[in-house]
Amino acid sequence: METNSVSNLVIFLMISIFFVMGSQLISCSVTYDKKAIIINGQRRILLSGSIHYPRSTPEMWEDLIIKAKNAGLDVIDTYVFWNVHEPSPGNYTFEGRYDLVRFIKTVQTHGLYVHLRIGPGFPVWLKYVPGISFRTDNEPFKAAMQQFTEKIVGMMKSYNLFESQGGPIILSQIENEYGPKRLALGANGQSYMIWAAKMAVGLDTGVPWVMCKDDEAPDPVINTCNGFYCDIFSPNKPYKPTMWTEAWSGWFTEFGGAIPQRPVQDLAFAVAGFIQRGGSFVNYYMFHGGTNFGRTAGGHFITTSYDYDAPIDEYGLIREPKYGHLKELHKAIKLCEHALVSSDPTVTSLGNSQQAHLFSQEDGTCAAFLSNFDIKSAVRVVFKNMQYNLPPWSISILPDCRNVVFNTAKIETQTSQIQMLPTNSQFQSWEKYDEDVSLLEDNTKFQGIGLVEQINVTRDTSDYLWYITSIDIGSSESILRGGQKPTLIVNSRGHALHVFINGQFAGSAYGTTNKTRFAFTGPVNLQVGTNKISILSIAMALPNKGMHFENRDMGIQGLVELDGLDQGKLDLSRQTWSYKVGLKGEEINLVSPDKVSSVMWMAITQNQQPLIWYKANFDAPSGDDPLALDMKSMGKGQVWINGQSIGRYWMANANGSCGVCHYASAYQSPTCQIGCDRPTQRWYHVPRSWLHPTQNLIVIFEELGGDPTKISLIKRTTSVCANAFEQHLTVSNYQTENTSETKMLHRAKVYLRCATGQSIEIIKFASYGTPQGTCGNFQQGTCHAQNSHAIIEKMCVGKENCKLAVSNSDFGTDPCPNTLKKLYVEAICSTN
Secondary structure, three states, X not given: OHHHHHHHHHHHHHHHHHHXXXXXXXXXXXXXXXOOEEEOOEEEOEEEEEEOHHHOOHHHHHHHHHHHHHXXXXXXXXXXXXXXXXXXXXXXXXXXXXXXXXXXXXXXXXXOEEEEEEEOOOXXXXXXXXXXXOOOOOHHHHHHHHHHXXXXXXXXXXXXXXXXXXXXXXXXXXXOOOHHHHHXXXXXXXXXXXXXXXXXXXXXXXXXXXXXXXXXOOOOOEXXXXXXXXXXXXXOOOOOOOEEEXXXXXXXXXXXXXXXXXXXXXHHHHHHHHHHOOOOEEEEEEEEOOEOOOOOOOOOOEOOEXXXXXXXXXXXXXOOOHHHHHHHHHHHHHHOXXXXXXXXXXXXXXXXXXXXXXXXXXXXXXXXXXXXXXXXXXXXXXXXXXXXXXXXXXXXXXXXXXXXXXXXXXXXXXXXXXXXXXXXXXXXXXXXXXXXXXXXXHHOOEEEEOOOOXXXXXXXXXXXXXXXXXXXXXXXXXXXXXXXOOEEEEEEXXXXXXXXXXXXXXXXXXXXXXXXXXXXXXXXXXXXXXXXXXXXXXXXXXXXXXXXXXXXXXXXXXXXXXXXXXXXXXXXXXXXXXXXXXXXXXXXXXXXXXXXXXXXXXXXXXOOOOOEEEEEEEOOOOOOOOEEEEOOOOOEEEEEEOOEEEEEEEOOEOEOOOOOOOOOOOOOOOOOEEOOOOEOOOEEEEOHHHOXXXXXXXXEEEOOOOOHHHOEEEEEEEEEEEEEEOOOOOHHHEEEOOOOOEEEOOXXXXXXXXXXXXXXXXXXXXXXXXXXXXXXXXXXXXXXXXXXXXXXXXXXXXXXXXXXXXXXXHHOOOOOOOOOXXXXXXXXXXXX
C-alpha cells in the first residue's frame, strides 16, 4: 500500500510537470525588435502569402495551404470580411466559405502561422446607422467597428488561436491603408487612427498589431508598407521591424479592361531588394486570389475572377514560372536568414547602378546581395576579388558571400501553359422563363416624385432596381408623321442600365471604373397615348472601401430628358416614378432547386432576347480537374449551380495595350497586360464540391441576350515546360553540410512537376542541345541529341514529377562539343 501510494504520487507529479511543461511549450511569445518579428525568442525572416478564405471553398483550403507551404511560405495572411460575417446588425455568419475558425485551424494543422487582418469590407446596413460617418472620429462608426473587432478577437480567443495561447496567429491588423484618408480628414482622422490602435491593443491578444500604409501608427502598433515596391520604406520608429504587408503579385481585373500580369523577375527583384535593405517580413498579395463568388466583388466593375496573377491561380493550380521562381527565391533567402537577422548590411558601390549589400558576423557567417538597377544593360562586377555577371534589373543572392545560388532575372524553374479542354459533360434540355416587363407596374414597391438613390431602396438585396414612368403623346406630334425619333437621355451613377419603351428593349449604357457617371442617349419609338418608360438600373458591386461611404450614390441620378418633341426638351426627372426592387425570378427564388419548378418554363424558340432566365441539367464530368463555364455565347448576367451563385458574368471586350512585356523596369498595373480585344473574362470557376454526381441544376439570368445552348463545361489543366543551361548553378544545386561547410553541385538539373493528383502523360517536346523558343512553342536548334525524347519519356511518363540532369552523361554522347548546351522539355499533365 505504501509503495503504491508513493508510486501514485510520483505519477501525479510527473503528469503535473508534463502539463506545466506542455503549457509552456504551447504558449508562445511573439514580440519584435528593429530587426524582425521574434517568436519564442528567435528572430525570423517571415515569408507570407494572402489567401482569402471566402474566395475559395473549404474543400480547396488544405490544398492551397500545402502548396503555399511547399513554396517556402511561413505565414498565411487573410482579411476578415466584415460585410460577409455581419450581413445585418448583430447577426453573424461563419459557415461554409465563411468558416474562419476552420480555415485558421487548417493553416495550423500544416505548421504555418497566420496574419489576421480584421476588415475591410463594410456591410451595407452600416450606411444607414443614424448619424454615421465612416472611418473618422465618429461615435456610431467607432461603436460598430469596435463591436465587430471584439467579436472576431473574442472568437479567436475562445478557440485558443492566438500564438500566445498556442495558436497560429502571430500578427493582427487593424484598419487598412488608412494613411491617405487620415491626411485628408485632418484632426478627425488622426483622432480616429489613435483610437483604433488603442482599441485593438486593449483587446490583449498577446501578439503585435500592425497598421499598413499609415506612417503615424502609434506605439506599440507597427506601421507597414503596401505596394509594388517597398525597398525605400522604413518604419516610423527605429525599434520597429521593416515589414511589407502587401507585395502586389499582380493586380485586379475590371470588366472591359485587359488582364494585368506582373513578371516574376520583377516581383522577385522587388522582394530581394526589400530583404537586402533590412526587410524581414514579406506578404504576397495575393498568393492565391480566388473567385468573387456571388455578388461579393469589392469595387466598381471588378470581375468575378480575383486571380491577381498569383502564384496559385484562381482554380488552385500552380502558375509557373511564378510559383517555382519565387520558391527558389525563398530558399535562397532562408539560406541567408541567420546573417540577415543578426547584422545590418554594409553597402558598397560596384558601379554606377550596382551595389553590394553585405551581411557578416564575427563567427564567419556571411551573406551578400549583388544588385544591378540598370534597366538596359547587363554588367560584370567584382566582389571580394571574384567576378559576377548581373543581368539588367536584377539581384544575385550569395548565401556564403561567394556562390550565386539565385538571380532574380534568371528563370530556371519550369513554366506552364493553361489549357481549357472539353469535358464529357453536356447540358440537357435548355428551357427559358421570361421576365415580363409589361407586368412591372402591377408589382411596383412604391411611387414618388423624382428619382431615388438605388442602394437606399435595394439595401443591396439585389443588383437590380426598376425606375418606371410614363409620357403621353398626342396625335398631333410630328414624330408620328415620319419625323425624326425623339432622343431619351438618362444620366446614371449605377454601373449599367437597360431601357425599355412599352416593354420593348431600346438600348443599354455602361460606365467604367474611371467613368462612374455615364449617360444613355438613344432614339426611342413612341406611340399615340400613354408610353411606359422602364429603366433597369444595375449596381455591379458596392464601393465598400475608401471614405464617406455613407454619402456615395448609385442608380439613376441627374436628369432624365426626352428631346425632339414639338414642345422641345422635356424633363422627366421630376415626374412621378414607380420603383421595383429586383427581378421576378429573384422574388420567387428561381435559382433554388426547390423553387425552380414553381413557374412554367418554355422551350427556347429564339435566342438573343433580353431579360431571360435559362435552366438546364447536367452530370458532373469525370476526373478531378478544376472546372469552368465557357460563357462566350452569352452577354451579361448572373449564373447559379445547384442554387449557389458562381457570380456575375459579362462578355465585355477588353480595351487596353497588350504589347510586348519587359520585366526590366519599374512595374505599374498597365505595364504588362494580356487579353485585349476579347472578353475580359470568358471562363467562370465551378467548384467541384458544389456538384452532385448527376442531375445538377444550372440557372442563368441573361440581361442582354445570348445563346445558352453554346455554353460548355470545360476543365482547366496545364502543360509544363522546363529548361536549364549546362553547368548553370542554382539554389537547388547548393548544399550545406553538417560540418557547416558549403559546396556547389556542378550539375544543372531540370525539374518537371505536375499538380498533386496528376501525372505526366505525354512528353510533347524534348531536346538536349541548342533548342529555342518559349513554352508552347519550343523548337529544335542546330544541335540536338536524337535520343532526347526517348530518354526523357522513359524517365518521366507516369510520374507526378521527375528530375533530369543537364549533362552529356545522361544522354550518352555530346551532340555538339565545345558548345554550351541546354535542355528544353514540355510535358502534358493529366489527372491520375
